[in-house]
Amino acid sequence: MLLHLSDLHFGTERSECIQAIQKFCVLHRPEVIVVSGDVTQRAKLSEFYRCKQFLESLHTPYIVIPGNHDIPLYQVWKRVFHPFTLYQLFFGSLEKTLLTEHFYIVGVNSIRRRYHTRGHISLMQIGKVAKLLESAPKDKLKIITTHQPFYIEVTSKHFKDRPALATLAAKSWGEHGAYAILHGHLHQAAVNDLNQTFKLHLSHPLYDVIAGTATSDRLHGANPNGFNVLHIDGCFEHYIFDESSKSFVKKAT
Numbered sequence: 001m002l003l004h005l006s007d008l009h010f011g012t013e014r015s016e017c018i019q020a021i022q023k024f025c026v027l028h029r030p031e032v033i034v035v036s037g038d039v040t041q042r043a044k045l046s047e048f049y050r051c052k053q054f055l056e057s058l059h060t061p062y063i064v065i066p067g068n069h070d071i072p073l074y075q076v077w078k079r080v081f082h083p084f085t086l087y088q089l090f091f092g093s094l095e096k097t098l099l100t101e102h103f104y105i106v107g108v109n110s111i112r113r114r115y116h117t118r119g120h121i122s123l124m125q126i127g128k129v130a131k132l133l134e135s136a137p138k139d140k141l142k143i144i145t146t147h148q149p150f151y152i153e154v155t156s157k158h159f160k161d162r163p164a165l166a167t168l169a170a171k172s173w174g175e176h177g178a179y180a181i182l183h184g185h186l187h188q189a190a191v192n193d194l195n196q197t198f199k200l201h202l203s204h205p206l207y208d209v210i211a212g213t214a215t216s217d218r219l220h221g222a223n224p225n226g227f228n229v230l231h232i233d234g235c236f237e238h239y240i241f242d243e244s245s246k247s248f249v250k251k252a253t
Contacts, residue, residue: 002103002143003030003060004209004228006184009069009216010051011041017215017225018054020247024239025058030229032100033060036184036211037067037111037147039091041218042074048090063098064091065107067147067184068117083113095125097132102232104140106132110147110163117185119148119163126169133176141179141234149183151192151208158186170194170206179234180207187213187220189228189238189251209236226251 040047071083094109110119150166190210195202212226225241239248
């Protein structure tokens with residue numbers, strides 16, 4: 001089982017959600033955790049520290065990528081010259097890979113200091129990830145994670161945040177065996193097959209998977225706190241926070 005968390009936004013975290021995720025991990029013992037960005041609210045030292053402590057408390061291998069909230073917003077000097085200093089202090093490289101028993105995961109940094117919310121994927125990143133996927137073990141589910149989704153409805157106010165080269169990246173990575181791309185940013189769960197929506201002409205699906213905010217009180221509309229689960233057979237499940245039981249429960253399909 002892969003546990004997909006996103007938009008933790010430490011600084012606005014709900015203690016009951018933190019505790020519920022800890023209990024979920026004790027009960028289900030996920031193989032790996034993917035955190036698709038926005039681990040903090042304002043990229044403060046104390047927020048990074050609390051997030052790191054939380055992830056370590058889950059006693060599960062994890063991979064993290066930065067989100068747009070993980071670089072300074074109001075401290076212009078730091079944003080221009082040292083945007084990722086605190087992030088890297090706690091989580092190291094901006095782009096990591098992680099190999100587990102059933103998954104091969106590639107983290108891709110879609111955050112640029114000159115943009116506030118918009119995602120960016122470069123041609124160099126597309127080529128680098130394609131090579132990593134090509135050399136990855138054939139018996140693993142190949143998973144990529146970026147913060148901003150590749151598929152966003154044209155009518156959404158967040159459509160501008162979609163990386164400009166998303167279609168090109170999806171086609172290249174899909175041709176090299178990618179199974180899914182995990183995102184956050186929207187605080188709203190969704191699963192879309194990019195092979196169909198982008199007409200990539202792949203021989204297999206390529207899923208674009210968005211997780212809601214797992215722990216923040218910054219909820220968008222009626223969307224509750226939640227996270228996604230990817231099983232080793234390739235099936236996705238969405239869990240939402242139940243206020244009455246103070247636990248995450250599987251959403252009915």
